Every structure is written in C-alpha cells, then in structure tokens.
Amino acid sequence: MRNTQRSQKIAFFFLFLATLLIVVPVGLIVVIIIQKGLPAINWQFLSDIPRQGMRAGGIFPAIVGTFYLVLGAIIFALPIGLLAAIYLSEYAKDNILNRIIKLAIINLSGVPSVVYGLFGLALFVVFLKFGASILSGSLTLGIMILPIIITTSREALESVPQSFREVSLSLGASKWQTIRHIVLPNAIPGVLTGTILGLGRAAGETAPILFTVAAFYLPQLPKSIFDQAMALPYHLYVISTQVPNVDEKIRYGTALVLLSLVLFMNLVAIIIRYNFRKKKKW
C-alpha cells in the first residue's frame, strides 16, 4: 500500500513538472519581450515611418498594413464562414456530401500556412493578375481563417437549444425567420469569439503574405487595395534576419507591438466567451 502511494506521489510530481516546463517558458517569453520592448515604445515609434534602412524611426506603415490586411480578410471570410456554419448546423442532413464538407474544413485548417502563400501567389497574384497587393494578401488570409470562423460559429449555433427553434416554428415562423430572429441573436457571442480569434491569427501570420503582399521596405502608406504594403509580422522577420545591425530595442519593440496586438484580441475573445457562458440561462 505504501508503495502505491509513493509511486502516485512521484508520478504526480512529474506531471506537475511537465506542466511547469510549458508554463514557465511561456511566462518568460512574454516577460522578456515586455521588459526589453517597452523602452522602445513611444509615440514616435508608433507613428513614424522606418528610417535609415529600418534602423531607426518607427513602424507606422507596418501597423497600418496589418490593419488593412486583417480588415480585408474578415470582410471576405466572415459572411462566407457564417453562412457556411448556418448551413452546416441548420440545414445539413447527415449524408455523404456533408461528411465531405466537414472533412474539407478539417483539411483546410491543417494546410500549412506557407502552402496558403503558394496558393495565393498562383491564384490571386499570377492567375487573376492582382499582383502583390493588399487584395491578394487579404483574400489569402481570408481563406486561411475560414475554417476557424466556420468551426466556432457552428459550435455557437449548435449550442442554441433545440426547444428555442421548436417554439419559434410552432408560432408559425418560417425556417429562415427562426434562424434570423431566434438562433442567430443567441449565437452572436460565439460567432464574435470565433471572428476575433480569426483576426488574431490573420494578424500574426507571416508565411501567407510573404509572396502575396508584403513589401520589404515601403516608407509610405498604401493608397489603394492594389498597392503593396508592409505588415508587422513580416517587418519583424525582416529586421531580425535580413537587415544587419538593427538596434535590439527596435526588434523587441516591434515584437512587443505584434504580440500585444495578437494577445489583446485573444484576451477579448476569452472574456466574451467567459461572460457568455456565465450569463447563459440554458
């Protein structure tokens, strides 16, 4: 008996150790970036264009570029993703077609991000002749985050109790009226969570925009959706590997801005989800 108790203690200790091995480095990464990046952050850094071959000045064009890209991606992906989710949760029957749709979504979410980049290059940049532009990059990112939006929206829709639908239908509402006025309003927080998670993913990805939009150095703001643009993640990649002798402060500062942006979005999503679960009455 004492033996089994002791082996349990040892086992639990190792499980705890493994958890620490994940959590401590994550904490360290965040702390290091904040500690070394914070001194670089000031108004000039956030609002100025990069100067002296990106060794001085600010990162404003990269922030604006990322903003446009993310906006474009969501304008494209949200309507398609939401309607696809409505189809899957409200209309789809359990047949072979829908089995294939689900498999396609799973597969879409597993495709490596650099392959999305290749696809965007072949379809949007070369075949449709959009060139390397915000449009090409946004569409590529939009397709990449589609599975995230579909999956989370679908879960949100399916978690609305069946009885809500039955009551609405029994009052004489049509199927679409039921979806529009009963199911959707109750699923909005879940859809919002998925959308924000998608935004965060789109803001942080580098590989899909490498060949579809990203400009190495472009000290002006894009004027139309057919312009190239700088983007935060690509800018961080460039100043940490491609340009020699960049001040460490600028690198950490850029990393901090990118990390805060992405983590902030995720935090908002987590908070919405948490509040929603607490308020939920069913």
Place this chain on the structure above:
Amino acid sequence: MILICGLASIFFVVLIFLFLAKEGLAVFKSVSPFNFLFGKSWYPISEPPQLGILPLIFGSLLVTLGAAIISIPIGVACAVYIAEIAPLKIKEILKAGIELLAAIPSVVLGFIGMVTLVPWVKTTFNLPTGLTALSGSIILAFMAMPTIVSIAEDALYSVPKSYKEGAFALGATHWQTIYRVLLPAASSGIVAAIMLGIGRVIGETMAVMMITGNAAVIPHSILVPVRTLTATIAAEMGEAVVGSEHYFALFAIGIVLFIISFIINVTADLFLHKPR
C-alpha cells in the same frame, strides 16, 4: 445561397490543390518524380538545376522527430495534470496559459528563439553556430504542445465518469486509475492529439526558417544546420522567376506538404471519431 457557402470549403480545398498541381506538376517535365523525391542534391539555381528534395525531407523529418520527442511526453503529461490533478482555479489559469501559447505568432517565437535559444545552444554544445536542427526542434515543440494538450485534455475529459468511479471502487489509487483506466480509454483521442500536433510542426514555416540555419544538405546529426520543406519555399520563392523550373519545383514541394497534411488530418479525424 447558403448551400453554396456550405460548399465553399470543398471548393477552396479543390482550388488549392488544382493551383498547386497546375504550377507544380510542370516540374516533372524536367525531372522524374522519383529523382525529385529521392535526389540527393538541391541546387535550384545551378545550370542545369538539380532538383532533389531528399535533403529537405530529411531536414523536415529530423526537426519534426526532435520536436515530437520533446513535446509528446510533456504535452500528454500536462494534459493529464490539467484534466485530473489541478484544482479548478489553477486549471482555468493553465488552460488560459496554453491558449496564450497557441496564440503567439510563429515569427515572434522565431525571434525569441534567435535571441535566447540559439546562443545558448551554441555555447552549451560548443558549436560554430547555434542555428541547428536542435534549436528548431525545441521551438517547434512549443508550437506543438498547445495542440497536443488541448485535444488530449478533451479526450481525457470525455472518458465516462463511471470508468473512474469503478476503478476507485475497486481500491485503485488515483494514479493507478489514470494510467490503467483513463489513459487507455482516451488513447484514440490522445493519438489524434499527437498527430495534429505533429501536423502543425511539419507545416510550420517562419520560426523554422529563422533558427534552423537553412543548409540544404542531408543532416548527419541534430547539431548541424538543416533546411525544411516549408522554409525552402518561404526562403526561395521571392527569388524564383515565375515560370522557371525553380518556381515549379517550389510548387511541387507545396504539393508534397499538402498531401502530408491531408493524410495526417484525415487519419487524426478517424481516430477522433472512432466509435467507442
């Protein structure tokens, strides 16, 4: 209209494959599929270009294997800790922490790896450069762990309560219950978790490109620079001329990656939805 959007995901998967195939299959006019997959040298800009991706495949395999060795035991152990042992409050914090890790952009992890891990590997193993497969494996392990932990935890959580109660009633300790009852019962979910984690590692690009050193030679140890399939595409596509053999070859690598991820995801899905 709604049906069309429902079909959109199939449409995009097919579209991705078609466009990869359209550009990538052209490479087989100049090099046979066998020589492409098993050719030992990758010199895409020499004259004539040598387009064998075996060194890149080995690079990807080595880095992935290293990441798997690190992340599987730690990830599964962490999942068990979160699902079974951690008190409720700590459990919520840990889950948020894991989500945080999943959200960190890969280029940020690559950057952190460059400034902290790479110098450490260099001095610890007394190497000429710290940009090695080992550094890549360690960073990639951190990218695989969130996937492994969250899916494995779900799998453990969905084991019926009665299994656990039954084991306790027979006098088993908590640990005996975990490794004799819960782990075997959740095994198919855990296998799926591991596969999806590895899928993420194989497809990861930016961090790998920044810290593995990018040498396209067949590696003989884990302490030398390597180059993966993904990093090759990302690093070379910028210079490849549209329509050149090099350009087609990079798309052909894309096809290889697409097929690998397709197989991994479909198999993992089968494990996840295996009827009990």
